[in-house]
Amino acid sequence: MNKVIPTAIFLLMPLLSYGQNSIGFDTQMYPAGFIINGKASWQNGKSVELIGKIGYNIARRQDFGEHDKEEGGGPGLTFAYRKYLSSDFQRWYIEARAGLWFLNIDWEDNAPANSGTTDITVFQPTIGIGYDWSFSNDKMKAGVIAAFGYEVNVITNGEKVGQGGISLIGLSYSLRIN
DSSP states (O other), X not given: OTTHHHHHHHHHGGGGGSSEEEEEEEEEEXXXXXXXXXXXXXXXXXXXXXXXXXXXXXXXXXXXXSSSEEEEEEEEEEEEEEEESSTXXXXXXXXXXXXXXXXXXXXXXXXXXXXXEEEEEEEEXXXXXXXXXXXXXXXXXXXXXXXXXXXXXXXXXXXXXXXXXXXXXXXXXXXXXX
């Protein structure tokens, strides 16, 4: 687990030597939590952008899960394929992405009183639609996205905790680096 982030950075580095690249961050909110990511992207001709993200997921599921209260969080990686509907990498786009999250969830049940901790590895595929605005001669970009998908607990150490459909809204900012 502690090798995940350095491995992801190593895998993303070659992308920075090709095409038009950017770095930035985004935040995503969903009914049971909040995600913040650092990101790097590579524009691969024909209005396609490949994106790698490293982030942290804060889960506040309350009673959305298997127990009366589920809270926790952990780091993760996301890879995305974005297709802009215009050739200038601005305005409307569609996106397919897959995230892998390593979460530690503390849970409680009220009746009978019970509590514990579960470690999960979550696979989170989503699709979304978004809009980007460019500023400062196309050197900066800000955007919004709405995405929908599914969270699957692929590895569970401890009692079962929540998984299922997910809807996210997000804000992003990026700066072109070449």
